[in-house]
Each structure stands twice: as C-alpha cells, then as structure tokens.
Amino acid sequence: MKKLLFVFQLLFVALLSQAQFVISGKVTDVDGNKLAGANVQLEHSPKGTVTDLQGCYQLEVNKIGNYTLTASFLGFTKLQETVEVTKNLELNFTLTAKSILADEIIVKSTRADANTPVTFSLLSKKDFVNQNLGQDLPYLLSMTPSLVTSSDAGAGVGYTGLWIRGSNIQRINVTVNGIPLNDPESHGVFWVNMPDFTSSVNSLQIQRGVGTSTNGGGAFGATINLETNTLETKPFAEINSVAGSFNTFKNNIRVGTGLINDKWAFEGRLSKISSDGYIDRASSDLKSFFVQGGFYSDKTMVKAVVFSGKEKTYQAWWGVDNWTIENLGRTFNWAGYIENSDGSFRFYDNQTDNYQQDHYQLHLSQKLGEYLKFNAALHYTYGRGYYEEYNQNDSLKNYPIGEQFFGYDSVLNNGVYAYFYHDTVAISDIIVRRWLDNHFYGTTYSLDYTSEKLNLNVGGAINNYANAKHFGEILWAQYVGNTTIEDNYYNNIAEKLDINNYIKATYAILANVYLFGDLQVRMVDYFCSGNEKGGAMAAIDKNYLFLNPKVGISYKNNFLGTVYASYALSNREPIRTDFLDAPENTDPEPETLRDIEFGARKNDKSYNYNINFFFMKYTNQLALTGELNDVGSPIRANVGKSYRLGIEIDGGYEIKNTFTIKGNIALSNSNTNYKEESETGIANYNNVQLSYAPQLIGGLQINYLPFRNTELGISYRYISKQYLDLTENDERILDPYSYTNLHANYTFKPKYLDEIKINIMVNNLFNQLYASNGYMWGDTPYYYPQAGINFMAGVTIKF
Numbered sequence: 002m003k004k005l006l007f008v009f010q011l012l013f014v015a016l017l018s019q020a021q022f023v024i025s026g027k028v029t030d031v032d033g034n035k036l037a038g039a040n041v042q043l044e045h046s047p048k049g050t051v052t053d054l055q056g057c058y059q060l061e062v063n064k065i066g067n068y069t070l071t072a073s074f075l076g077f078t079k080l081q082e083t084v085e086v087t088k089n090l091e092l093n094f095t096l097t098a099k100s101i102l103a104d105e106i107i108v109k110s111t112r113a114d115a116n117t118p119v120t121f122s123l124l125s126k127k128d129f130v131n132q133n134l135g136q137d138l139p140y141l142l143s144m145t146p147s148l149v150t151s152s153d154a155g156a157g158v159g160y161t162g163l164w165i166r167g168s169n170i171q172r173i174n175v176t177v178n179g180i181p182l183n184d185p186e187s188h189g190v191f192w193v194n195m196p197d198f199t200s201s202v203n204s205l206q207i208q209r210g211v212g213t214s215t216n217g218g219g220a221f222g223a224t225i226n227l228e229t230n231t232l233e234t235k236p237f238a239e240i241n242s243v244a245g246s247f248n249t250f251k252n253n254i255r256v257g258t259g260l261i262n263d264k265w266a267f268e269g270r271l272s273k274i275s276s277d278g279y280i281d282r283a284s285s286d287l288k289s290f291f292v293q294g295g296f297y298s299d300k301t302m303v304k305a306v307v308f309s310g311k312e313k314t315y316q317a318w319w320g321v322d323n324w325t326i327e328n329l330g331r332t333f334n335w336a337g338y339i340e341n342s343d344g345s346f347r348f349y350d351n352q353t354d355n356y357q358q359d360h361y362q363l364h365l366s367q368k369l370g371e372y373l374k375f376n377a378a379l380h381y382t383y384g385r386g387y388y389e390e391y392n393q394n395d396s397l398k399n400y401p402i403g404e405q406f407f408g409y410d411s412v413l414n415n416g417v418y419a420y421f422y423h424d425t426v427a428i429s430d431i432i433v434r435r436w437l438d439n440h441f442y443g444t445t446y447s448l449d450y451t452s453e454k455l456n457l458n459v460g461g462a463i464n465n466y467a468n469a470k471h472f473g474e475i476l477w478a479q480y481v482g483n484t485t486i487e488d489n490y491y492n493n494i495a496e497k498l499d500i501n502n503y504i505k506a507t508y509a510i511l512a513n514v515y516l517f518g519d520l521q522v523r524m525v526d527y528f529c530s531g532n533e534k535g536g537a538m539a540a541i542d543k544n545y546l547f548l549n550p551k552v553g554i555s556y557k558n559n560f561l562g563t564v565y566a567s568y569a570l571s572n573r574e575p576i577r578t579d580f581l582d583a584p585e586n587t588d589p590e591p592e593t594l595r596d597i598e599f600g601a602r603k604n605d606k607s608y609n610y611n612i613n614f615f616f617m618k619y620t621n622q623l624a625l626t627g628e629l630n631d632v633g634s635p636i637r638a639n640v641g642k643s644y645r646l647g648i649e650i651d652g653g654y655e656i657k658n659t660f661t662i663k664g665n666i667a668l669s670n671s672n673t674n675y676k677e678e679s680e681t682g683i684a685n686y687n688n689v690q691l692s693y694a695p696q697l698i699g700g701l702q703i704n705y706l707p708f709r710n711t712e713l714g715i716s717y718r719y720i721s722k723q724y725l726d727l728t729e730n731d732e733r734i735l736d737p738y739s740y741t742n743l744h745a746n747y748t749f750k751p752k753y754l755d756e757i758k759i760n761i762m763v764n765n766l767f768n769q770l771y772a773s774n775g776y777m778w779g780d781t782p783y784y785y786p787q788a789g790i791n792f793m794a795g796v797t798i799k800f
Contacts, residue, residue, distance in 0.1 A: 021657055022086050025059040026093040028052050028072050036074045036096060038115060044069040044081070045710055045748065047127060048658055051604050054559055059606040061658035062086055064709075072096060101263075102302040104203075104231035106366045106374055110447035110460045111179050111215040111226055112206050116507050116515040118553030118565035120598055120613040120649065121208045122146065131712070131746045131760055133199050134243045134793040135251035135274050137192040139163035141199055144700045145207060146611075146649045147667040149720055151774035153317040155279030155332070156247055156764075156788045158287075160193050160318060160354075162774065166209060166617070166645060167671060167694035168222025169625065169635070171576060174215055175225045178306065179445050180362060180380045181217030182227075185466035185497045186577040187634065188218050194358040194384070195310045196287035197253055197272035200241070204228045209649070210615055211551065211569035211596040214503035214521040216445050216462040219549060219573035221594050221619075229306055230268065232297060234260045237755075238800040245762075245793030249276040260297070267294035279788035281334040282348065283317035300368040311357040316388065318633045320775060320783035331770065331786040339393055339430075349391035349432075356386030356437075374449045376460075381442040387434040389476070394428045399535045400475060400490045402429070402482040431478040433490070435632065439469035443499075454509040461502035469495040473534060493531025493539040495577065500524045505551075513558055517567065519551035525574050533581060534631065541580050545591060547572035553598075562603025562610075569596045575637075579623060582636045584678065590639050593620040600649075610652035617645040624673060625692045627726030627733070627777040635776070640727065643673030643691060659706050666699040675727040689729040697721040710748040717741045726777050733782050738771030740764070740787075755799040762793045 028039040035056030042049035043060060052058045062068060065087050072094035073079040080094050113121045122145050129141040136157030139150040153160040165173055171188040175181075182190055192198075205227045212224040236259035243251035250273075257268035274287040288311045295304035316336035325333050337352030361381045368374050397404055406422035447460030472492040475484055505519035529541035553567030575589035583589050600613030623637040630636055647669025655661050671691040677684045690696075697719065704714040723735040743763040750756055765788060772784035 022062050022065075023059060023089045024062065024068070024070065024084070024086065024092055025057070025089075026091050027056045028058065028074065028094045028096065029056055030077070031095060031097055036077070039072055039074040039077075039094075039096070041094070042071045042073070044071060046706065047661075047704070047712060048655070048706070050606055053605070054557070061607075063657060063659060099299075101232070101260075101297045102300060102366055102368055104302070104304065105228070106302070106449075107178050107304075107364050107376060107378075108206075108226055108228045110376065110449060110458050111176060111213070111224075113208055113213055114456075114507075115563060116456075116517075116555050116557065117213060118515075118517050118555045118567040118598070119208050119212055120210065120600055120602075120611065120615070121206055121212070122611075122651075123204065123206050125204045126202065129199065132744060132762065134245065134760060134762055134795045135197070135249060135276075136793075137161040137196075138199050138202075139192060142205075142207070143718060144663075144665070144702060144716055146651045146665040147209060147647075147669075147698055148207075149695065149698065149773070151785055152787065153280070153785060154276070154283035154285065154314070155317075155786060156249070156276065156791060158249060158274060158276040159278060159283060159285040159314045160191070164693060165207070165223040166615075166647070166667075166669065167691060169693065171635075172221035172573075173223045173225060174212075174217050174220040175227070176215055176217060177227045177360070178229055178362060178364065178378070179216060179226075179376075179447075180378060181462070181464060181499075183217055185218075185441060185464070185499065186469065186495055188576050191356070191358075193285070193287070193310075193312045193314060194356055195308070196274050196289045196312065197251065197270075198289065198291070198308065198310070200253055200255065200272065201229050201270055201291040201308065202227055203231045209613075210598050210617065211549075211571045211594060213551065214460075214501075214505055214519050214549065216460075216464070216501060217499070219523070219547070219571040219594075221571065221573060221592070229291070229293065229308075232260070232266050232295070233257050233268065234266075239797060241795060241797045243760075243793060243795035246788070246791035247277045247279055249793065250274070251795070264296055264298060265294070266297065268292070278315075278317060279332060279791070280317045280786070281332050282315045282337070283334060284315045286313045287311070295364075302364070302366040304364045304366075306362040306364070307360065309357065309359040312354070314354045316352050316354055316390070320785050322778075322781050322783050326784075326786070337391055339391060351389050352391060354386070354388040356384065358382065358384040372450055372452050374451075375447075376449070377444065377446045379442075379444050381440070383440055385436075385438040387436040387474075389432065389434045392431050392433065395431050397427060397429055397480065397482075400431065400478075400484070401488065402475075402478060402480065402484050405429075405480045405482055426480050429479045432476040434474045434476060436470065436472050436474065440467050441465070442467070456507045457504075458506070459502075459504045462500070464499045466495070466497040466499075469497075471495065471531070471539075491532050491534045491536075491539075493529060493533065495527070495529040495541070497528070498524075498526040513556060515555045515557070517551075517553040517555065519569075521547075521549040521551075523547040523549065523572075527574065529577065529580075537581075539581060541577070543574070543588075545572075545574045547574075547591075562601055562605075564601045566599035567597070569598075570594070571596065575623060578630060578634050579637055582630050583638075589623060589637075590621040592623050592639070594618070594622075595620075607656075608652065608654045611650070613649045615645070615647055615649070619643045619673075622673065624675070624727060626677075627692050627724075629776050629778070638675075641674035641676075643671065645669055645671045645691070645694070661702075661704040663702040663704075664700060666697070668697055669694070670696060673727065677728070684728075686728055689727055690724055692724050692726050695721040695723050712744075712746050714744045715741065716744075720773070725775050725782050733777060735772055735775055735784070738769060738773065740769050740771070741766040756797075757799075758797045760793075760795045760797070764791050764793070765789055 077096040253272035291308040337349035405426040407424040443464030445462040450457040501523040503521035551569040555565035579589040602611040651665030653663040768789040775784040
C-alpha cells in the first residue's frame, strides 16, 4: 500500500508542473434564463461538472489542444461545441427546449430532486459503465453510502444481495421505470433473475431512509429507482466481451436504430453470463434480453419495454461453519451432499435453482400544457421456476408417503392373533422440486404540474399478484409408498392486491426556501390457502390500510448549498414467511417507522459533499433473527421498540481536472429489545444491537487520468463487526473486513470504428479472506466466504 501511495504522490507532483487552462461560461435557455444543474461534459473523458444556481460552470484542462464539450439539461436538446484551447477560455451554451418529450419523465414522479428534503445518491450510466463486467448490480453500487453487498457464490455472479442502513432487500423498495420490482409476497429482489440488466440502465437513484412516496411496498431502509435506457437519436451497434477468474465469461450485443423519421426508435440487447463461482460447484448459467421501442413527438411519448432473464445456478446458499473451514476448506459447499455407506461422500449433480422471469411494460407520457404532464403505464410480469434438491434421510412424515411398514406377521397369544410388522421405515432419501409460478400485473399513473413556485405530483398504482402457485414435487424416493413421480407433497396458492395513491408537492414559500409535503394512502389485501411441507396449513387472509405522511423543508443558496430537514412515517405489512414461520396460533404485526433526516449537500465546480443525520424509530419492527427457514429465507420476528441512529458523509474533490477523490463514511448505532422463546424457556435480550447492522461503513476512491482516454482507479471499502442474531453474542458475529479493488480503462478510435474500450479490474487486491454474510443454525454460526484476489477484463467495440 505504501508503494501505491508513493506512486500517486509522484504522479501528483508531475501534474503540478503542467500548465492549466480554464474553460468557463454559462448555460441558459433561448430566453436567457439560467439553467442551474445543467451537465457540462468533456467528451472522451469522465470529467464533467454541473452548473451552479447562476447557470455557471468551470472546467480545467492541462494541455493545449482541441476539446469538445457537451451541455445537457432535462427537457432540452444537447449542445456540443469544439474549441481550441491555448489560454483561459469563455464558452457559453444556449440550449433549446426539446421538441421530443424526454424519456426521463417516466421516473420523475418517483424521484427526489435538488429541492427535496431527503438524502439521495444519483448515478448515471457513466458512473458504473467501466465496472460493468458481469457482476450483479449490487456490486456496482458497493461504494455508495451505508451499502453492504454479498455473494453466495463468492464473486458477484449468481445470487447476490445488498443491505442499506442495515436493512436487507426485503425492506428496500425497488422500481424499474416506476413499476415495482420487489416480489409482492417475499418483498425480495432476485438480481440473478435479471442478468446484465445494468447494461440497459440509464440512471438510478438511491434514497436512503423512507424517502418520497413510490409504488410498491414501503421503504424501511431505502428506495432504489432504476431508469432503463433513454432515447438515442443516432443508430448504434456495440459488442462487449469479458473474461475473468473462476471461468467467468460475459458476452452481449446491443443495437439501436436511432430516431427514424424523427418519430420512432428501437433498441435491443442480448446477453449471456457464465461462471464456475469461487465456492465449489457454485456455477451460474445466465441469459437475458432487453428490447424497447417507442414513438416520440413534442407532446406524446409511447414506449414499450420488454426484458427477460433466465438463470440456472448450482445452490450455494448453505454456507460453512468454522469446523468446515478448518477441515474441508472455506470453498466447501454442502449443497447436494450425499454420504455413502462406507463414510465417503459425493454430490448430487442437479442441486440447482432454475427460474425465468419475463417483464412487459407499456408507457404513455403526454404533455397537456405548458405546466402539466401525464404519465401512465401498464405492466405484466410472469415468473416460474423451481429448485431441485436431494434430501438424505428425510422424515417420510413430511410427505404423503408416510412411514412404511414391512414384514407383516402375526403371533398367537392366548388364543388371539396379534398382527404386526417386523420393520418400520421412517426416513428415506428423496429428490424433490419446489416450484413457484406467478403472475404480477397492474397499472401506474402520475400527473405532474410544474410552475415557477410549485411542483405538484399526484400518482399511484393498482397492482395485483394473482394465481401464485407454490407447490412441491416428489421426483424420486427410496420408499415411495402409494405415490407416483411428480406427485405434489404440498400445494398452496396466493393472491395479493396492492393499491396506493399519493400526492406530493414542493412549494417555494420564500426565495430559495422550499416546503415539501407528501401523503400516501396504501391498501393491501393478501390471501393464501393450501398446505405446506409436512401438512401444515398455509392460511393467510389479511387486509391492511396504511397512511404514510411526510413533511420537510429545504433552504438553498450559493454558499451553503442545500440545507434540509424532514420527517416521514411509513408502515408495511408482514411478508409470506413471517406468517408461515411465526409460532403456532400467532400472527406477525405490521411494522411502523418514524424517520427523521436532516443534512446539507452542495455541488460546486470542483467539489461536492453530502452530510446527513438520521434517526429511525421502529414500532413492531420485523427484525432478522439470524435464522433461516427450510427454503433458505431469513426468519424475522416482531421485536420491542427499536431504533437506528447515525450520520452519513460523502463527497468528492477534483484536483486540476486529472485527479478525482471520492469518499464516504457512515457511523451508526442500533438498539432493540428481543424476547426469544424456545423449548428451554424464554430469554430476554434488552438494549442489544440489531443484527446485520455494522456501526462503521467507509469507502475511498481515487481516479487518475494520466493522459487522454486513459483512467486508473483504486477503491477501498471497510465494514465493521456485525452480529448474526439479536443476542449480541460475540461468538455469533461477522468479523470486520475490508477489500481493495483496482481498475483501468483505455479508449481509442481506430479507423472504421467509433470506439474500442478496454477495461481491467482486479478485485480484492490484497487477497483478504473474509465473509460478508452469514446466519445461525441452532447455536452454530454459518458464513458465506468471499473470493480472494480475482481478475476481470473486457473489451467493448462500438460501431
């Protein structure tokens, strides 16, 4: 590390000796109005800036030469200018309002803007395109504040997860183009079902805390709002190929027509990702496609979006305990384990997870006047798949097979025959498939009014999760009884209706003082009927009505930036497994969060910062107990009063347009009371930390552009100790860990091609051996080890 820092110091000294030139100016519309927040980008470089409240910008370059700058602003046509720089130069941009309705209007109603009093991070495609080498989206977000990632297979391909402010994905609201992505029953998001989706993402916004009203389940940790690719006016074709450690390969192709007859545009992507994984047999075979097409005019946009993902992964969610690590190695995988009669063992070849999910979206955006816009969407998602497993010595009472009796006999006793069996078989090896087949459809809408002082948004959604079939099939058993192949051993069906409506407004009560209000009404009707494994009834019939208000205020000026404060209340219903895993004759309660946030943020010419304090107070929080159920889902339970309290700081600084330093740190504390009931009695744990809640999360990124079209970067991440359950037992923890990644990219333009870009990544540079996730099985902690040093390299060719 000392050598690395020494190299950066030498490069910095060399940089100081170079000449510096400043390109500065203003960005305005055709009427001379200043466009605050407009983007000014130096072409063929990651360097760019945004205009201040006066519409002014400033960029530094360190060489004499020709430079191309592009200015852009939502709702305006991009403008590109090429200038020769031999001295400090003034370059002003005058942007013209687009004659085509912008795609960004689709997500406007569910996103925060510069005046919204919530804490958020906004990332565009350029922020993650160079690291998009096949790993799932959580890994591309790993350097954002308060965020922790993990991979079952250990290397970011396959099943991955993320936590924000200690909340897992079940408590994070995720939307794609304003349409809910979370599974309505589990509230989970399975990124493995959307391989390479990042290649079709134009931008995303993470709102931490409750955030503003959106569609789908209430946010208790954060919201992630994804926007798919927007209109590209020029035709394009692109091929991307990646190879890396653990036989990891990614290949995709993207094509687009550009704007046809100034009205129509179409694009598509086809992707394939495969990997053996770091963990033994943790293979992934992933396929996906993305297609969209639309009609664009000055007042109307109609856009259809279709994307699908299909995955086959060998199970890697079992984890390893300390005995396994010491005796069999940290990459040992218990999934599919079969012990032979002589004490040796083998593995079942098809212990795999198989799932396909198809998404269909149809969007309409209509400009109704100078200040008013209307959006509506129809959507449908079809998901189906199963996981297959070999269960050795499983109890036959869990199946309709039941105990088997052999050797029917009788004995004469005092003149009376007594009948009996010589042998009773209560266990058997058995192969099963556990299926999920579901349909999710609905509509979303929003009406946006924007004037000089008032931004008003009315929106909502009606979504129905219908005919969701959960069932298990018996494929084979040593003792079959009266069953046949593919007989169901459990079968239940679920439906869930989710209706929400909201109204939110930002009003300028004084110059640069904005008052914010947001009110959401959400109604949920959830029904489930049938039986689970072992014959237990799966009977749920619940109705909920939630009122979720939010208020806040923000103050904005050139010196301080934006200072804000907000209060939000959010409610959410229990999920399917909360009911099924609850103690007999008890039902889980809905949970409530009261979230107070206050902070400041500023984007200046060469630096930016965000600082945010939060206090999140829960009632009936459904906290992770650290245990898993029989399908590997985390078990949650209502706990007593609990809270999270913390501060998040992130920022960046650009040094002479060549060095960029970014960093973030989150310090937090959590507290709850937990009552654990077991066969041995009741144990009370008071004033303990919440599970999976590190008190310190920090990161640092340094990017350096040694010369044009070349970028070098290093990033560092640290996660402090985490408890695996609610007992605050130091023998049940994830140890603190850190990792360092390197990346480099080089872009050049050969003859007859638009561009060739080469990307190289070195993950976990110092080969740290750590586990990023775990769970408790009884009194034994299990861990998910992550890969040591590994590599990925890719090339992108644009035509």
